[in-house]
Amino acid sequence: MAQRDIITVAASAGGLEPLRALVAGLPPDLPASVLVVLHVPAHGVSALPAILDPAGPLPAGTAVDGEPLGRGRVHVAPPDHHVLVLDGHVTLSRGPRENGHRPAADPLFRSAALARGPGVVGVVLSGALDDGTAGLAAIRARGGVAVVQDPEEAAYPGMPRSALETAGADHVVAARDLPALLDRLCREDVAGAARAEPAALMDAEARVARPGPDALHDPQRPGVPAGLGCPDCNGALFEVPGEGALLRYRCRVGHAWSPDSLLAQQGLELEGALWVALRTLEDKVALNVRLAQDAELRGRALTAGRFEQAAEETLRAADSIRRLIAALGASGSTAEIVG
Known part of the structure; x- marks a missing residue:
């Protein structure tokens, strides 16, 4: 049996x-x-x-x-x-x-x-x-x-x-x-159960995960260019019609993403980029303040005023980035991929 x-x-x-x-x-x-x-x-x-x-x-x-x-x-x-x-x-x-x-x-x-x-x-x-x-x-x-x-x-x-x-x-x-x-x-008899032949796509995708050369070196690789980048390697993603009705994306070296997982990872990358931008702006504020103070000590009031104005403008930009980060978090755009 x-x-x-x-x-x-x-x-x-x-x-x-x-x-x-x-x-x-x-x-x-x-x-x-x-x-x-x-x-x-x-x-x-x-x-x-x-x-x-x-x-x-x-x-x-x-x-x-x-x-x-x-x-x-x-x-x-x-x-x-x-x-x-x-x-x-x-x-x-x-x-x-x-x-x-x-x-x-x-x-x-x-x-x-x-x-x-x-x-x-x-x-x-x-x-x-x-x-x-x-x-x-x-x-x-x-x-x-x-x-x-x-x-x-x-x-x-x-x-x-x-x-x-x-x-x-x-x-x-x-x-x-x-x-x-x-x-x-696990105790039922499945001797007469239908065993559908695997689709070529299923076989190709299974080979991607195995040790050794992957299945995506074939010039007839499945999928069409999606115009998107892979979050793992920055390579081009291909849109692949997956098993059932599920649409997925694979890059040339095999990283695979469902639409939801890709959106979540893009959200994480976007938040990371915004934090980098915020840190850069805060550094710029600090440098302008320091230069303004130095100009004041040297009696260069006009120069000091220019640096102070730049610091204020940069601080407003930093505040805008902070609000954007908070808004993204509230909307769930930076949803965490739970490991």
Whole structure:
């Protein structure tokens, strides 16, 4: 009997508690491997394996490059590495970031969909923005099952809501109901399930995340020039019709962005540029004041007045920049990408 034997899980802000609840309720004889991506900082050591290992009966540990996928085991993506499914093994990659993240959910989901088709269950939990949406669409396109935490109970509903509205879901459940649902899904016979052939785009995008030369050296690379710059490398972005109805952007070296993630990162860059402008203006005010004082000491009243006027004008410009920064923050234009 063919069964679903891979569960991929994506979580970000607010995702620790539903992750813990999921792992705590899974049975010790779960006939599937569980692969988890939680957005974590690139530097340091993730505490997630130490949190999940004692939470339930399944052993949980940091994913190791080349290790076989172990049924009844939880493989956790390490910091600064995508975790992928390839030839029945875990593969780690420092490939291009997706939606500003490495590890990211989309490369994992996409690779699992290509490897196992109907044998995959994708789960999207609490988190900001929309990582996991494109990957969940890929899983559904290959005949797998999509499960989404109910956005109404998620601490950060962005990720589950995006997945639900764009990729769609076969099940929308509360975190407490996830373990029983996943156990049931992994014991169903999927021998007769339709296994759709992967689209050329899905295969090309999956290859981008793997170690080694990426798939975007092909002169027939997917997408059309978008007239936008990549926030990660300043390269040209190409507009790519992604899995399902999701529009995304990729640069030549492979960094990928959803529209929401790109807007959020542009907001961060805009705020950073404004702070640089404000610092430059404040420096200019300080220099003009110092020069005015020096001119006064030398008895050059006209020169001192000119510097004082310049200081006042520059100070007004600095105040305008401060108000603009405050307005951007109030409007959410500088929304933070939660890691």
